[in-house]
Amino acid sequence: MKKGIGHDDSEPDIDSSDQSTASATASIESELDSVSDAVSDFKKPETSESFNRLRLNYLMVILSIMLADGLQGTHLYVLYEGYGFSVASLYSLGFLTGAVTTPLTGSLVDKFGRKWSAIIYCVLEISINQLEQYPFLAGLIISRMVGGITTNLLSTVFEAWLDTEYRNRGLPEDQYEIIMRDSVIISNLAAIASGYLAHVLAESYGPVGPFKGAVTCTTLALIVVATLWTENYGRQQGADADEVKGEEKSIREYVAETVSVFRNDSKVLRVGVIQGFSVGCLQIFIFLWSPTLAEFAKTSNLPYALDSNGEPAYGLIFGAYMAAGVLGGLASPFLRKSVSHLLTPMHFEAAKDELVLTEDGEEENVRPMAVEFMASLGYIICAFLLFAPVILDPQNENSFAVSLSAFLVYEFLVGVIMPCEGIIRSLYLPRECRASIMTLPRMIVNIQVSMAVILTTKVSHQSAFTVIALLMTAAAALQMSLISTQEWESLFAKAEHGRRKSMEVLRLSSHSIASFGLSSRNLQEIIQGDQTNKLKDE
Secondary structure (H helix, E strand, O other): OOOOOOOOOOOOOHHHHHHHHHHHHHHHHHHHHHHHHHHHHHHHHHHHHHHHHHHHHHHHHHHHHHHHHHHHHHOHHHHHHHHOOOHHHHHHHHHHHHHHHHHHHHHHHHHHOHHHHHHHHHHHHHHHHHHOOOOOHHHHHHHHHHHHHHHHHHOOHHHHHHHHHHHHOOOOHHHHHHHHHHHHHHHHHHHHHHHHHHHHHHHHHOOOHHHHHHHHHHHHHHHHHHHHOOOOOOOOOOOOHHHHHHHHHHHHHHHHHHHHHHHHOHHHHHHHHHHHHHHHHHHHHHHHHHHHHHHHHOOOOOHHHEOOOOOEOHHHHHHHHHHHHHHHHHHHHHHHHHHHHHOOOOOHHHOOOEEEEOOOOOEEEEOHHHHHHHHHHHHHHHHHHHHHHHHOOOOOOOHHHHHHHHHHHHHHHHHHHHHHHHHHHHHHOOHHHHHHHOHHHHHHHHHHHHHHHHHOOOOOHHHHHHHHHHHHHHHHHHHHHOOOHHHHHHHHHHHHHHHHHHHHHHHHHHHHHHHHHHHHHHHHHHHHHHHHHHHHHO
16 A cells, blocks of 8 residues: 555555445445346246246136126126017116126125135036026026126226236236236137127027026136135235224225215216226117117118028127227227327317326326317217117118118227216326226116116117117217317317318418419410411401
C-alpha cells in the first residue's frame, strides 16, 4: 500500500481502503449473482414442468365440461316437447333457482373448497343428464332446479380454482394469461364441436343422444378433477373461529360497500342493468330459436339446414352459432380500432384514452366513447335482427332462411359485443368489489329469462321476440346515456365539420361540372360554326 505524503507510516491510506472494500463488495455481489443465477436455472425446468402440468390438467377439464355443456343445450327444447311437458315452465324453473342461489354460491365454494365444489358440479351434472333421458315429470323438475345451481357453479368454480392454484404454486404471473387464452380457444372449439357431435348423436339415438354424450364428457372431467387436482380455498386452512367470524363480518361489509357503490354512482348501476339485459336476451334467444326455426322449417326448401326428418338440424345450427360468435370475437378488436379512429375528434386534447386492465389480465389503451358507441350500435342492430321473426310469414318458404341468417348475424354481433362489455366493466366497476357488483346482472338475467319464458305460454314464440328486441333497445339507450356531454359535443362538431367539407366538395364539383358543360357547349358552337363556314365556301 502506498504511503500518503506528509502522514505517519502507520496511518492507513483512506482512499485505498475504500477501494479495497468496494472491490471486495463487488466480488461478493458477483458471487451472489452467480449463485442466484445457478439456483434460478436449476428451478426453471421444475417451474416449467409445474406450469405445463397445471395447464394440461385445467384445459382437459375445460374441454370436457364445455363439450358437455354444449351437448345438453342443443336439443333441450325438442326433448321436453317430445315428452309432452310444458317446456316454458321447466326451462324457467332452472333460472328461478339460479336467481335464488346466486348470492350464496361464491361464499359456499370458497368455504368448502374449489376441488370439492368441482366434483359436486360434475356429479350433479351427470345426475341431471341421466334424469333428462326419462319422461318423468318429477325427475325433470329436480333436474331443472339442480341445473340452476350447476350453472352458477360453472361460472365460479373452475376459474377460481385455477387462479388460486396458480398462485399457490408460485408460477410466473406473466404466464397466467397463456392459460386463460388457451381456455378461451378450447371453450370456443368445444362449443363448435359440440354442435356437430350433438347432430351425430341425435341422428343415432334420438333427442336423448346428446345427453348421453354429456354424461360421458362430464365423467371424464370428474376423473381428472378427482385424481389430478389439489384442493384450495377462498381462505387459508386452519383459521380459527374468531378469524372466520371476522371474515364473515367483512363479507357483510363487502356487500354493504357494493350497495353503497350503486347508490353513489348511477353509472355503475346502469352498467349492471345494461349487461343484465344483454345476457338475458341471449338466454331468452337460446330458448326461442329452436321452436321458431321449427315453425319456419315446415314450408322451407333449404336442404342443408334440415335433418333427414325435415326438422332443423339443431346440432349443426348450434355449431354454426358458436362459429359465428368466435368470428365476431376475432373481429372485435379491429372493429373497435376502426370505430375509435372514426370517432376521434378534430382537437386531439379532447380524445382521452384510458389504460384499463381487461378481464383476461392484459392492459389496453381504449377510448371510452368508442367502446360505448360500438356497444350501443351493436345493441340496436341486434334489436332489429331479433325483430325479424316477428314480421316474417311462417307460410313463406324463404322465412326459414331469412330468420336463420338473422340469427347467425346476431350471434356474430354477440361475439363482437362481449369483449366491449368486458372493457366497459373495467372502466366503470371498482375492481375490489367487481365480483359482488356482477351479482346484480346475474340476478337480472335469471328473473328476466324466467318471466320472458313464462310469457311464451300466453303469446306465440314469434311475438316473444318483440320483448327481447325492446330489451335490447333499452340497453342501447342506457349505454348511450353513459357517453359524456363533452364527447357528444365533440362528435357533433366533427359531424358538422364533415358536413361542411362535403358541401364544399359538392359545390366545387357542381362548379366544375357547370364549367365543363359551358366549355363543351362553346366547343360545340365553334365546331358548328366551322361546319357552317365550310358549307358556305363550298
